[in-house]
Amino acid sequence: MERCGNAPPDDVPVILAREGQHGPVIHAANRTARIEGIHPGSRVVDMRAICPELQVEYADEAGDHAALDRLVLWARRWCPWTVRDGDDGLILDTTGADHLWGGEAAMLVEMETQLSLLGLTAQLAVAPTWGAAWALARFGPVRSVCGPDEAYFKLGPLPVTGLRLDDPTVLLLRRLGLKTIGAVMDVPRLSLTRRFVKAGLQANPLMRLDQAMGKLAEPVSSVDAKPVIRVQARLAEPIFDPTPHLPDLCEDLCEQLKHAGLGCRRLHLTVYKTDGDVSHVDVATSAPTRDPAHLHSLFRDKVERINPGFGFDLITLAAGSVEEMQDQQTRLDGGSDDDLHLTRLIDRLSAKFGPHAVSRPILRQSHVPERAEAQIVALADHPNEGAVLTKERPLRLLDHPEEVRVLYAVPEGPPAQFVWRRQTHRVARYAGPERIAPEWWKDRPGTRLRDYFKVEDQTGRRLWLYREGLHEDGRGGDPRWFVHGMFS
């Protein structure tokens, strides 16, 4: 199945590549590329030699998997049992569901139409068994429908690749002269059993054949969709303020979450206005929770921002980012849980001031002072790099170093007098320099090194001063001086 949302032009050979053992290999190719003789599984460099105008994109395999998993749930519109089949297929158990769509052939047409509306091309087949459907969809005629006792005839002319075998086994069968499934069927059963007695399912043509013919059971075990946890309040008359309904909604939602053993990290409040307009309010928490009072408090100042218009008559509250959550008691005496309190504080602050106002600085491994500290959104979990500092660092850093005007420069050390923020500072004592070279792997070329000095002025204020560059280092004019921080 290929995704063709915004497809490249048909006359350009395009392939998707993935990382193989010896460089990138071809994951998928479009029709033009296949006509040029490019086949999936071969190496990109080889195929470039065949077709120099080949366009290469990298495949998003994890994204494809996730999309296919969503499609599995979407396909429940046709029948209740659906499951993903490998990397590129869906299996639908349509037993007893086809008559709702006017028969099997009409159902296949309907499925192909709906999938093409999603921008997907599909090859479809109906067969009594998983194996037969797999083979017919890939190698059989378009939209083939196979009756209960037709499998023997329909599968016969298909190639042995249709038996879902691994590559060495297919190669072996080809070498034995067994090119179609029918040829394998004609081989006496005893010979096949003897030849493949120790082979696993992937390498055993007899077992695969039995599965395709229905002699070996292969049930469809359908996956369950994640429960959608959502509560709603339908109101008899339009109202303008959802606040009185929020505590009840939060209670109901948390009851549902508790029943399912889950906690949520996001809440989406949606109000449906009478004029058809919809407004959303979202809040997030730093740890999964199902405490109604806490969730309610996060909405405190947010619901006021909803423009009620002509009023609204439906409120829904949905839990997003649902995670497993166990009730924990960390202390025997039933006292307060410190971590919990801290996460709730972060939730409240982030809900009121926005997630970017609340941050958690951590140390990083870098000598450049701006990079030695990273601001991480406090809601997120983070790894600490465990940087160890040996040099003395100022208590406060300016976000942007401020340039000073040097009144009295001396050849060695910091200037004897400088003007910073329109005040003259006379350097009484200083320590340094500490040279911090630019990080060539991150900085732009031409970045100048810095010599840091801890200087103390006549009143005792201790500043962190640096000179950017050296005289005649070939990276700009005379070095300039900046204040970067303050010591206590």
Add this chain to the structure above:
Amino acid sequence: MGLLRMHKALAGQGQHPAVMPHTLSEAFPSHPTDASAVGFALSRLPRTNAPILWVQDRLSRKEAGRPALAGLPADRPVIMVDLSRAADVLWAMEDGLRCRSLGAVIGEIWGDPPSLDFTATKRLAIRAEAADVSCWLIRRAASPDLSAARDRWRVASLPSAPHPHDPQAPGSPRWSLDLFRSRRSKPGQWVATYDGAADRVHLAAATGNRAVDPRDGAVRERTAG
């Protein structure tokens, strides 16, 4: 004798929380870019590993910089909150004081905003005492008008102590402390020397016009133009 009394008066507040409950204190730096008040406030916090909630308004951050994690005396986690208005800073501090698991709450407010009145400081002080979390309000470019803070300090930098190895370099920082209003102890003035390695403050009585110690301060001061 006088020195001993002052040590006693100050000793309890940071070290023995059972004796002196944590409460709201205010510090007024002598100059906005003077980091001594922050250093002093940090040195008075209880020695725990609990995180500090640090709330700044926009002007404080712009004019006096942000606290650098690398320069904090002990390796303590910090939760930074960057806000724009003083009213928001007070709200965030009050909300933080509901949380007993914090080690301290430090707020920085620039100037004299109308929202920072006696009532606001009283609320902070009561909350801090109820939660037993020490709370510091760093007020730059502000006038020390009516406030319910239990201790109010004026802090300024002094020329630092001589460096033990390098006479030209500044050594341990020295601060002039002025406890000009306090509910719990007697107001007074001190000269504090901060020992960064041990994270301790050594106090000495401030003398009026004493002679400059020849080893002190500007002995190798360079002559300027």
